[in-house]
Amino acid sequence: MRLSAADLLRTGASGLRARPLRVVLSALGIAIGIAAMVAVVGISTSSRAELDARIARLGTNLVTAAPDDSLFGGKAKLPQGAAARAEHIDGVRRASEVAQVTGVSVYRSDRIPEEESGGITTYAADLGLLETLRVRMAEGEWLNAATSEYPAVVLGAKAAEQLGVDRVGPDTRVLVGDEYHSAVGVLAPAELAPELDRAVLVGWDAASDRLAMDGHPTTVYVRADPERMSGVRDLLGRTLNPQRPHEVKVSRPSDALQAQEAVDQTFIGLLLGLGGVALLVGGVGVANTMVISVLERRSEIGLRRALGATRGQIRGQFLVEAMALSALGGVSGTVLGALVTAGYALSQGWLVAIPPWALVGGAGDPVPIGALAGLLPAVRAARTSPTRALRAG
Amino acid sequence: MTATVVSRPQHTPPAAELDGVARHYPGGVRALDGVSMRIGAGELVGIVGPSGSGKSTLLNLLGTLDAPTEGSVRIAGHDVGALSDNGRSALRAQGIGFVFQQFHLAANVTALDNVADGVLYTGLPVRRRREQAAAALRRVGLADRAGHRPHELSGGQQQRIAIARAVVGDPALILADEPTGALDTASGEAVIRLLRGLHAAGAAVVVITHDREVAAGLPRRIHVQDGRIAADERPAHTGAGS
Ligand SMILES: Nc1ncnc2c1ncn2[C@@H]1O[C@H](COP(=O)(O)OP(=O)(O)O)[C@@H](O)[C@H]1O
Ligand SMILES: [Mg+2]
Numbered sequence: 001m002r003l004s005a006a007d008l009l010r011t012g013a014s015g016l017r018a019r020p021l022r023v024v025l026s027a028l029g030i031a032i033g034i035a036a037m038v039a040v041v042g043i044s045t046s047s048r049a050e051l052d053a054r055i056a057r058l059g060t061n062l063v064t065a066a067p068d069d070s071l072f073g074g075k076a077k078l079p080q081g082a083a084a085r086a087e088h089i090d091g092v093r094r095a096s097e098v099a100q101v102t103g104v105s106v107y108r109s110d111r112i113p114e115e116e117s118g119g120i121t122t123y124a125a126d127l128g129l130l131e132t133l134r135v136r137m138a139e140g141e142w143l144n145a146a147t148s149e150y151p152a153v154v155l156g157a158k159a160a161e162q163l164g165v166d167r168v169g170p171d172t173r174v175l176v177g178d179e180y181h182s183a184v185g186v187l188a189p190a191e192l193a194p195e196l197d198r199a200v201l202v203g204w205d206a207a208s209d210r211l212a213m214d215g216h217p218t219t220v221y222v223r224a225d226p227e228r229m230s231g232v233r234d235l236l237g238r239t240l241n242p243q244r245p246h247e248v249k250v251s252r253p254s255d256a257l258q259a260q261e262a263v264d265q266t267f268i269g270l271l272l273g274l275g276g277v278a279l280l281v282g283g284v285g286v287a288n289t290m291v292i293s294v295l296e297r298r299s300e301i302g303l304r305r306a307l308g309a310t311r312g313q314i315r316g317q318f319l320v321e322a323m324a325l326s327a328l329g330g331v332s333g334t335v336l337g338a339l340v341t342a343g344y345a346l347s348q349g350w351l352v353a354i355p356p357w358a359l360v361g362g363a364g365d366p367v368p369i370g371a372l373a374g375l376l377p378a379v380r381a382a383r384t385s386p387t388r389a390l391r392a393g
Numbered sequence: 394m395t396a397t398v399v400s401r402p403q404h405t406p407p408a409a410e411l412d413g414v415a416r417h418y419p420g421g422v423r424a425l426d427g428v429s430m431r432i433g434a435g436e437l438v439g440i441v442g443p444s445g446s447g448k449s450t451l452l453n454l455l456g457t458l459d460a461p462t463e464g465s466v467r468i469a470g471h472d473v474g475a476l477s478d479n480g481r482s483a484l485r486a487q488g489i490g491f492v493f494q495q496f497h498l499a500a501n502v503t504a505l506d507n508v509a510d511g512v513l514y515t516g517l518p519v520r521r522r523r524e525q526a527a528a529a530l531r532r533v534g535l536a537d538r539a540g541h542r543p544h545e546l547s548g549g550q551q552q553r554i555a556i557a558r559a560v561v562g563d564p565a566l567i568l569a570d571e572p573t574g575a576l577d578t579a580s581g582e583a584v585i586r587l588l589r590g591l592h593a594a595g596a597a598v599v600v601i602t603h604d605r606e607v608a609a610g611l612p613r614r615i616h617v618q619d620g621r622i623a624a625d626e627r628p629a630h631t632g633a634g635s
Contacts, residue, residue, distance in 0.1 A: 007513065018501055303497045306458060307558075308486020308514035310479045386458045390493065 003313055012320025026289040029282030030329025030366045037275035038337025038362045042354040044268045046345040049353040060254040062192050065220040065236050068249040077216040082240045086220055089235050091228030096132040097217035098123040104211055106200050107175040108163045120159045121199040124207030132221045133193050140168035140185030148203020153181040158197040160186040177211055192253040283369045290322050290377035301381055302389030315382035322374020323367050330366035334359055405434045406470030408566045408597035409455050414464035416450050424450040426620045437592040439608045440601045442617035448601045449570055456489055456568050457481040486514040490559030492569035496551045498543040504554045505539040511558035529557040549580025556587050569600040
């Protein structure tokens, strides 16, 4: 006579109901392992979704060209008008340039000692820079034809923080060199040009008139047709500096973001491995619980045999019990892992992205582990001699 | 009490037949040796004898929980030695009910569900099992305790629950190993009355007892000593067991 699936589940669960504390403790191992794995997958998926969205927003078609410092000890320069030349390359949509202004310090006011303003760079920027880089304004406005000729300045995100400027008004001023400039705006973080975050930007004409900027750009930013990227990269050096094309270093800033994904992948593999070890330890815990349970319940086994249970039915009961125990750990671990993911992702301001396979696998994978863990104890239970089992009671 | 002997049809096989049965344990223990006997369908038999004489061993052989080292055991006409382990399980599920000294009730499970477990392995759906369990509880006079758990019941009530579990599938053979051993006199008497009632309803009942008074009231007494049948008292007036 076979037991129905419902009866098999019922007998399997009966052993668990009788010892709730032990059930919780031995399911905990599995739950921790599964929670760790689900959280690792969930958090990395959420972070990747976030990064993908960022890369999509920023575009992978930005190319930068800069003089190759390694050849001339930082003294290499791009020729004047480099951006305008770049715009003539087939496949270039727009190009902008900045020129670093040397020998100029930036302060909030002349009362602040020099050492507190360290590390803020001054750049001359052309008016199209904002659009080429796709950077938003966090505050105020970008330079325009008028302000680019006057002592006006736009602050990079970190520079604004450092200078203590969080909003700009008519009388917000910073000292650039020995002249006060009015701060007209603050940039949001420039993800593809992080060098601008710790900088202040002045208009091209103002920089050459008042700050002795020499007109040689230090970086050219180029937006290209995505399909023609490689052609643009090949031509850029030759076009910007026909005499010394090898002195131009061409790179793609979005590569750094994409490399970050690859780094994530190896780290995730390591964390998943650790989760797997926890799961294995959890499985051993379940096996241990089942061995003890079979020893303790010999009289129950004897009774069931007396009531007509076959060896197979006893084996099935303990197997189902072990699988139910593991499934309990799997389901609670999955819930825990999902909550951890959601909590972490939301705290980072990300979207919560957990792949469905991770949820299904987290809840379901422990079941075969439970079957494996319960196999030996179940076989031993089935082999128990009913008379001796009843004697033990 | 009316000594009702249910007359089963002529062809009904004896409840149990033992022929030259021995049960030895490793280490030279001869728990049973050279036992031949026959228990008729619907008979009520007491097994008596000193502790360690082999009574439980004999009962386990009758219940197909154990196999003889020598000789043959037939239960309800089936040669137990020729049955597979699953066949013996089926025989126990359908035809044999056990009552133990220690009750062996599941803690934290209601009386009704404990009794229903008596037919768990018969293939009946759960609703039928519960219905039959409710009827069996009525038979032992504990219908009002269906929802109680074992720890809420007295020892005597627990043993009656265990009896209900043994009879819920209406087995032809009921085996009780010192069912009153853990009970006070009054509860023990109630249990024996129940077993008599089951016999009256047609089942063969074999009960091991240490209680002289209980034994004296039984229609047949088998005395076991050192693994052998020392005496088989069958007072003439009962005439049971063919
Ligand atoms: N599993 C076993 N292994 C070894 N010896 C056993 C086993 N079961 C019973 N015995 C021995 O068999 C003899 C009969 O035991 P038992 O049938 O339980 O006696 P009773 O029920 O009459 O007290 C005893 O000597 C007992 O020690
Ligand atoms: Mg005994």
